[in-house]
Amino acid sequence: MLQIKEVTKRYGKVLAVDQMSFEVGEGEITVVLGPNGAGKSTIIKCIAGLLQHSGEITINGYNNKDLEAKRILSYIPEAPALFDSLTVEEHIHFIAKAYRLKNYEEYAAQLFERFDLSDKTDKLGKELSRGMQQKVSICCGVITRPKVILFDEPMIGLDPKAIKELKELFVEMRDRGCSVLISTHIIDTIKEVWDKVLIMNKGKIVSTMLRDEVQDDNELEEHFFAVTGTAE
Amino acid sequence: MSALIYILNRSFKNIVKGLIRKPAALIAYIIIAGLILTSSIMAGLNQDGPRVTMSLDVARSIFMGYTVFLFLIALTSSLSGTSFFRMADVNMLFTAPLKAGYILIYGFVKQIATNFMVMLYLALQYPNWKRMFGLIHGAGWILMISYMLLLLLTSLLGMVLYAYISRKPQRSSTVKKLIFGTVIIFVMPIVINTYKSGDLLNSAVMWLSKDYLKFIPLIGWFREMFMGAFTGVSAELILYTFLALITIFAALFYLYRLDTEFYEYVVSGTELRENMIKAMREGKSGTSTVHRRYRKVKAKFTLEGSLAIFQRQMLEKRKSGFWLISVRTIFLLAGAVLAAVSIPVDSLQLITGMLGISAYLMLIFTLAAVWEGDLSLHYIYLIPEAPVKKMLSSTLPEVIKIFIEGTLIFGIVGVILRISFWVALAAILAYSTLGAVFVYSDLVVRRLFGKIHGNILRIFFRIILLIIIISSAVTLAVLVFMSTNSQALALFMISVINTVLVILFMFIGVGLFKSPELT
Structure with missing residues (x-):
């Protein structure tokens, strides 16, 4: 369970996130949707504890900076960030050891298989294409x-x-009880998977939609353009 | 052409605006500029200060060595592509309906602008040099013009060489062999003379100041042009300047003639330049980061928690060097051994001098370590471990590396010079703790200024630190030496002060791991 209460983030004079509050329940996929510069990445980084902010962020009841919170949180950044000189396999081993994971090898092999990385486990981070790095x-x-x-x-x-x-993985994680928060500006990419959509504009949530409230994904798109003022 | 002038004009204004938006960096830059300007004005007002008596031969050798170094850097780096354009220039200007010649001139103006800060620094240092070295009236102009021509020419020759190699890639290895062969032949007289006399410095000066070396095209010409600052304007100076200008125009004409093909030669060099700029903005050494190759090493992660960070860094070091010995260690060790066997000075004086020079080299060349790369990725902040553990795990490999470097340098040199075990140990500790001061001071700089604004602020901060260390630790060390006559004890005092600074910086720097601002 992820709870965000009145979180504000400023970059100098620019107000990137303005008094934002929302929740992502257990076994729920919440999508933060917004045009470029809406503050989506900023709120995600605040939750991950990578940016200083005001307001409260709790992860399963723990402050997001607490070690207990860090143990159960993961973050996948927009730009893939890998270590140049580590191989694909070494990245996984490093993370596993840093998080003190046990019996992770089989799951790692499954993930490699799913993302077509099985034959690239010996490749260095810097040798991979951007898409491969993202995987x-x-x-x-x-x-x-x-x-x-x-x-x-x-x-x-x-x-x-x-x-x-990846879409299937979102659903599997949801079914496992994981709280999934996805930020994107491309509506098409999250069709079929979302449970809740938070539409952001200029650092604020301007609309919240639940899956039950809409007939189809086209309605979401129309609503998005209407509330963000980006309709033609 | 107006479009190109617009870009130059707007870029300049935006750089100024960008600086105003970052007050901390701006203040630091103003302080740096203020210090340089004050020293310049003081030197200008007081031309009766102490002078350095340097023979013309020494000056000639310094200019020759520096010119050879610049040419070598320019030509070797051109083997993998060189350019004075940015990717935005390549993508937008080369596809725009503009004459190739105009684009070339635009790139040329940008290159001059890039070198402007160096020129400004030289201009401001001029009163100091004029007083110290007794330069002639108007020497500043001679030095500045010669230096500007040298920078332009080396950039252009790099591009010409790359264009030549690009036509047949197999030429690259021939050119590489040719360059290194020429360097070996060029330094051979110094090696032979040092072998005979045992005096490296004198051998270098004797060879590099030989009058007939001025006939070596470009390198020799530039040496004589720089020497104009001591000897005044002569027919020879004018002739060499004229020849340098002709070479610049010939190189420009050659590149201009390539016309549409020009894009092909520039694009790969520009990609390389972009990567280097990116690396340098992250505080890394641009050249070594871009050209770095990694060895295949089979390793297993066995340590858990924050220690996994330590193990990962050690693995990265194994892949990029010989365990904890880097190319820098080998160069420093070679230099120290060479100095130990060829400079006829008292052993204790020599080891103290080496410590000073090593500290200075560490100041200039120890740029970003692996831990700084860690700070630009999210992993280190998310790993569920205490911030202090993460700080220690991520910085310890660098400190160990510096300790090993110090042990190799002062251990081996200590044996060669037959100094006491305690003095060698004290020198190792002084060197290692100074390295640790630099490592942890970088954490503080990062906390104060965010992502380091180039390496200028880092080096500036380190200079301030060195002044603090020199004024406290070295003064204390001198006092200890005067009262005990023990060099070992004096050097230990430096280590003690350094350790206090390290603890202080750790205390301030750990906040970076608690509350990051990863933009």
């Missing part, structure tokens, strides 16, 4: 079997098969 970055985030996971624009750079696998 490794996703594996590093997922391998810890987190209870709360944050994805920042996860589909960028992925091939169609990887996008399909």
Whole structure:
């Protein structure tokens, strides 16, 4: 369970996130949708504890900076961030050891298989294409079997098969009871999987939609354009 | 052409605006500029201060060595592509309906602007040099013009060489062999003379100041152009400047003639330049990061928690070097051994001098360590371990590396010079703790200024630190030496002060791991 209460983040004079509050329940996929510059990545980074902010963020009741919170949280950044000189396999081993994971090898092999990385486990981080790096970055985030996971624009750079696998992974994590928070500006990429959508504009949530409230995904798109003022 | 002038104009204004938006960096830059300007004005007002008596031969050798170094850097780096354009220039200008010649001039102006800060620094240092070295009236202009021409020419020759290699890639290895062969032949007289006389410095000066070396095209010409600052304007100086200008125009003409093909030669160099700029913005050494190759090493992670960070860094070091010995260690060790066997000075003086020089080199060349790369990725902040443990695990490999470097340098040199075990040990500790001061001071700089604004602030902060260390630790060490006559004890005092600073910086720096601002 992820709870955000009145979180505000400023970059100098720019108000990136303005008094934002929301929740992501257990076994729920929440999508933060918004145009470029809406503050989506900023709120995700605040939750991950990477930015200083005001307001309260709790992960399963723990403050997001507490070690207990960090143990159950994962974050997949927008730009894949890998170590140049570590191989794909070494990335996973490093994360597993840093999080003191046991018996993770089989799950790692499954993830490699799903994301077509099985034949690239000996490749160095710097030798991979952007899409491949993104896949490794996703594996590093997922391998810890987190209870709360944050994805920042996860589909960028992925091939169609990887996008399909990732969508399935979202659903599997939800079914396992994980709170999944995804930020994106591409509505098409989260169709079929979302439970709740938070539409952000200029640092604020301007609308919240639940899956039960809409007939189909086209309605979501129309609503998005209407509330963000980006309709033609 | 107006479009190109617009870019230059707007870029300059935006750089100024960008600096105003970052007050902390701006203040630091103003302080740096203020210090340089004050020293310049003071030197200008007081031309009766102490002078350095340097023979013309020494000056000639310094200019020759520096010119050779610049040419070598430019030519070797050009083997993998060189350019004075940014990717935005390549993507937008080369596809725009603009004449190739105009684009070349635009790149040229940008290159001059890039070198402007160096020029400004030289201009401001001029009153100091004029007083110290007794330069002639108007020497500043001679030095500045010669230096600007040298920078332009080396950039252009790099591009020409790359264009030549690109036509047949197999030429690359031939050119590489040719460059290194020429360097070996060039330094051979110094090696032979040092072998005979045992005096490296004198051998270098004797060779590099030889009059007939001025006939070596470009390198020799530039040496004589720089020497104009001591000897005044002569027909020879004008001739060499004229020849340098002709070479610049010839190189420009060659590149201009390539016309549409020009894009092909520039694009790979520009990609390389972009990567280098990115690396340098992260505080890394641009050249070594871009060209770094990794060895295949089979390793298993056995340590858990924050120690996994330590183990990962050690693995990265194994892949990029020989365990904890880097290329820098080998160079420092070679230099120290060479100095130990060839400089006829008292052993204790020499080891103290080496400590000073090593500290200075560490100041200039120890740029980003692996831990700084860690700070730009999210993993280290998310790993569920105490911030202090993460700080220690991520910085310890660098401190160990510096300790091993110090042990190798002062251990081996200590044996060669037959100094006492305690003095060698004290020198190792002084060197290692100074390295640790630099490592942990970088954490503080990062906390104060965010992502380091280039390496200028880092080096500036380190200079301030060195001043603090020199004024406290070295003064204390001198006092201890005067009262005990023990060099070992004096050096231990430096280590003690350094350790106090390290603890202080750790205390401040740990906040970076608790409350990051990873933008």
